[in-house]
Amino acid sequence: MASIFRPSVSLDLRPKVTCTNLSTKEQLKFQSKSLRKEKLNVRLRSVKANQAPGTSVVTELNNKTDYGVVGVHHVGLLCENLERSLEFYQNILGLKINEARPHDKLPYRGAWLWVGSEMIHLMELPNPDPLTGRPEHGGRDRHACIAIRDVSNLKKILDKAGIEYTMSKSGRPAIFTRDPDTNALEFTQI
DSSP states (O other): OOOSSSOSSOOOOOOEEEEESOOHHHHHHHHHHHSOTTTEEEEEESOOTTOOTTOEEEEEEEETTOOOOOOOOEEEEEESOHHHHHIIIIIITOOOBOTTSOSSSSSSOEEEEEETTEEEEEEEOOOOSOSSSOOSSGGGSOEEEEEESOHHHHHHHHHHHTOOEEEOTTSSSEEEEEOTTOOEEEEEEO
16 A cells, blocks of 8 residues: 555656757866756766767756756735835836736735746735845845846936936946835846
């Protein structure tokens, strides 16, 4: 009889990562930069030093903690006044509300805003974090990062709206700003 605590069938849930057109040197560079060796057992299959250009190499990852992460679904941000926050997120940043998400089924007011294929969930709830004394540069605070195409265009939008921001300290094309509730947002150009 099978136990409910231990399945009688074992499943191989290890992710498979395909690397195409990589030399052996590039594969090792990928392996050392992208994989945490202490947590992953990496095995290269069909890797030959003289592998023909254009052929695929399959890297199999055996990660005992893998449970199928595919991306970030949404980021939850607290706000004091939903209308004020929607003014910022919709009218300044241009984000659209996801009408399919529940608004009336939760015990607080809120809104779901599309950010590409992911979302920001604004929640009108008391904020336990201090609103003052936060770092001037949002990169030194908890923040959500949104990928954008044109930092210079966003800079013009923020300037026109009189919204303060700082540029990335690393010199890369990125802007850090705060919403009306001091939630830090990073916008990085990809």
